Amino acid sequence: MTIVINMRKGPAERGLGVAARLIRNGKLVAFPTETVYGLGANALDGAAARRIFEAKGRPADNPLIAHIVEIEWLEELAREIPETAWKLAEKFWPGPLTIVLPARETVPRVTTGGLDTVAVRMPAHPIALGLIRMSGVPVAAPSANISGKPSPTDAEHVIDDFYGRIECIIDGGPTPVGVESTVIDLTGEKPLLLRPGGLPLEEIEKVVGKVEIHPAVRGEVVDVAKAPGMKYRHYAPSAKVIVVEGTEEAVGKKINELIEEFRRNGLKVGVMAMGEHEADAFFYLGKTSEEAARNLFRALRELDRTGVDVIIAQGVEEKGLGLAVMNRLRKAAGFKIVRA
Structure with a gap:
């Protein structure tokens, strides 16, 4: 049986207490963060972390992110922490930034995907922070x-996937950012972007200077995933x-051409775009990359629910959150792109 705790009006101490006890007892709790909903377990309990992989059907070499509630907790999980990490943490935590560092031996290797590095972040959502604080342990999610x-990006999505399969779902309403955290690797000589996300790369570079971009961000196949979303098909x-x-004009024209082509072949077509299109199903992404990020995963799920055969998605400019949006869209498409 799955307990669903309604906290749409904000954190409730009683509900958080129930969920925190489940975390401490090695159970799974889904909860909202500012980015997306996370599937949480005690990051320091290898058996609990293993249950996350089993519940999701997640490959064992795809590392988890450990969520903390105080910057000082970073030292309990990571070693050889550079000054750059403290600068980023002070500037952007709590927030949608994950930092990859050398892991302490106390962190189970099931949590790190078998790697000697650990990914850590502090979420900027009162329910997530309350759950972690009351649990008293870092939460892998x-x-x-x-x-x-x-x-x-909403509890309804979690219920669709996990009701009856995990112990608890905390319903905190829609998540405000809509794409996962940005992941920066600080184990090398220079900061390296492993995954674009809810914190724009431009903001990070204002603090640490030039950040290299891992080839996996734009589709290169990798053998080892140092962060979620690098190796396997996602989204x-x-x-x-x-x-x-x-260009906007060329994309609009090409989308209409593709709609007609697929319909001639007897296929139902869904479109997610920043401008209107006549299709079997349509989802308006919004006017800005921030709106597109917030709506992206809901659009994919809702269009899929209509039973369309094909979803045509409009690309966005790779500035700000646009880099994260395009990373997710290209992965969803298996990096099969039509140029207009």
Whole structure:
């Protein structure tokens, strides 16, 4: 049986107490963060962390992110922490930034995906922070979705995937950012972007200078994933996804051409875009990259629910949160892009 705790009006001490006890007892709790919903367990309990992988159907070499509530907790999880890490933490925590550092031996290797590094962040959501504080332990939490499916940005998405399969779901309403955290690797000589996310790269570079971008961000296949979302197909609905990139006018024209082509072949077509299109199903992404990020995963899930065969997605400019949006869209499409 799954307990669903309604906290849409804010953190409730009684509900958080129930969920925190479950975490301490090695159980799984789905909870909202500012980015997406996470599927949480005690990060220092290898057996509990292993249950996350089992519940999601997640490959064992895909590392988890440990969520903390105080900056000082970083030293309990990581060693050889550079000054750059403290600067980023002071500036952006709590917030959608994950930092990868050498792991302490006390962190189970099941949590780190078998690596000697650990990914850590402090979420900026009162329910997430309250749960971690009351649990008294770092909480490992990937996105609360079946592995490979679009990430959950509302409790309804978590209920669709996990009701009856985990112990508790905390319903905190829609998440405000909509894409996962930005992941920066600080184990090398220079900061390295492993995954674009809810904190724009431009903001990070204002603090630490030039950040290198890992080739996996734009589709290169990797053998070892130092962060979630690098190695395996992610964010994909059941329908085939096609991303159309180019100038706004050319993209709009190309989308209409593709709609007609697929319909002639007897296929139902869904469109997610920043401008209106006549399709079997349509989802308006918004006017800005921030709105597109907030709506992205809901669009993929809702269009999929209509039973369309193909989803055509409009590409956005890779500035601000646009880099994260395009990373997720390209992964959902298996990096199959149509140029307009």
